[in-house]
Amino acid sequence: MMQRLMLTMIAAVTVALLAIDSDTADAQESGPEPIAQWQFDGNALDATGNGHDATPLGGVEFAGGAAVMDGTDDAFQVADAPDLSPAKAITVEAWWNAVDFTGSGNNGLVDKGFTSHTPPHYQYQLGVNGTGWPGGPNFGFSVTVDGTAVGARYDGWTPGQTYHLVGTYDGSEVRLYVNGALEASRAASGSISDYGQDLFIGRYTNLQDEGVHFLPGTIDQVTIWGRALSSDEVADLYKGPRTGEGEQPANETDAEEMPDDEPEATAQQNGDDDGSGFPWWLIVVILVIVAALLLLLLFLRRRRREEPEA
Numbered sequence: 001m002m003q004r005l006m007l008t009m010i011a012a013v014t015v016a017l018l019a020i021d022s023d024t025a026d027a028q029e030s031g032p033e034p035i036a037q038w039q040f041d042g043n044a045l046d047a048t049g050n051g052h053d054a055t056p057l058g059g060v061e062f063a064g065g066a067a068v069m070d071g072t073d074d075a076f077q078v079a080d081a082p083d084l085s086p087a088k089a090i091t092v093e094a095w096w097n098a099v100d101f102t103g104s105g106n107n108g109l110v111d112k113g114f115t116s117h118t119p120p121h122y123q124y125q126l127g128v129n130g131t132g133w134p135g136g137p138n139f140g141f142s143v144t145v146d147g148t149a150v151g152a153r154y155d156g157w158t159p160g161q162t163y164h165l166v167g168t169y170d171g172s173e174v175r176l177y178v179n180g181a182l183e184a185s186r187a188a189s190g191s192i193s194d195y196g197q198d199l200f201i202g203r204y205t206n207l208q209d210e211g212v213h214f215l216p217g218t219i220d221q222v223t224i225w226g227r228a229l230s231s232d233e234v235a236d237l238y239k240g241p242r243t244g245e246g247e248q249p250a251n252e253t254d255a256e257e258m259p260d261d262e263p264e265a266t267a268q269q270n271g272d273d274d275g276s277g278f279p280w281w282l283i284v285v286i287l288v289i290v291a292a293l294l295l296l297l298l299f300l301r302r303r304r305r306e307e308p309e310a
């Protein structure tokens with residue numbers, strides 16, 4: 001009986017340890033947080049709290065939780081900072097609601113440029129060629145590694161459509177994802193060069209002719225990571241909601257939903273609500289301990305019953 005009790009206790013401890021281990025693994029899979037994120041929900045602040053607030057240029061306006069670019073002189077400027085120049089790997093994400101435009105070459109959606117408009121042109125750039133471009137409309141993601149630009153390109157986009165664009169570099173490939181799917185990749189290796197330029201959203205770094213080098217259309221949720229997101233993470237971003245999407249000045253639905261959401265999130269952090277946010281492994285451990293105590297009680301009662309006969 002005592003042996004069975006010991007085995008039960010060992011099983012309980014093993015289950016608890018396995019549960020804790022799998023929780024830790026889940027947390028590690030999501031990887032480090034973004035370096036910078038501009039959600040454009042009525043402002044150009046860096047939502048990560050890392051201080052990379054963008055300066056709106058040309059009187060850019062915000063609507064529906066996104067930035068509406070006039071294609072004439074609207075853009076955002078972000079001061080250069082060491083963490084905006086990761087060396088080993090990078091991910092650049094942006095949403096763009098496409099509109100017809102001619103432009104001149106690969107207009108910058110997110111552009112951290114070279115020191116002049118000569119090769120390699122960009123430190124990194126997520127860009128758009130216009131419908132009036134001789135080669136036809138396309139998306140491109142370019143990263144300069146050890147001084148040489150390597151670009152992945154996706155041909156064809158349709159005005160009026162909304163596109164989720166993600167470019168990654170992981171030390172072996174430059175990849176371009178469009179609407180959650182990997183559409184283009186190019187082999188590359190080496191460290192990402194750093195040219196110390198400011199970062200621009202909606203414009204080239206070194207060219208700024210009005211109506212030519214500015215990207216029109218609606219831009220939302222521009223995010224930069226210092227690591228290459230996996231294809232699963234990119235697909236999840238595409239499926240996930242954007243902050244402030246379709247935001248109205250006084251949204252009653254949002255106001256009603258808030259009180260329901262907040263207590264749940266708080267309860268999960270504290271682990272003390274009615275059960276919905278309770279860690280499942282803790283429930284298992286408690287059940288096993290209760291079972292073990294019951295077995296111990298039965299064992300002791302049986303011994304007491306047996307003792308007088310002995």
Ligand SMILES: [Ca+2]
Nearest residue numbers: 039065243244
């Ligand atoms: Ca937004």
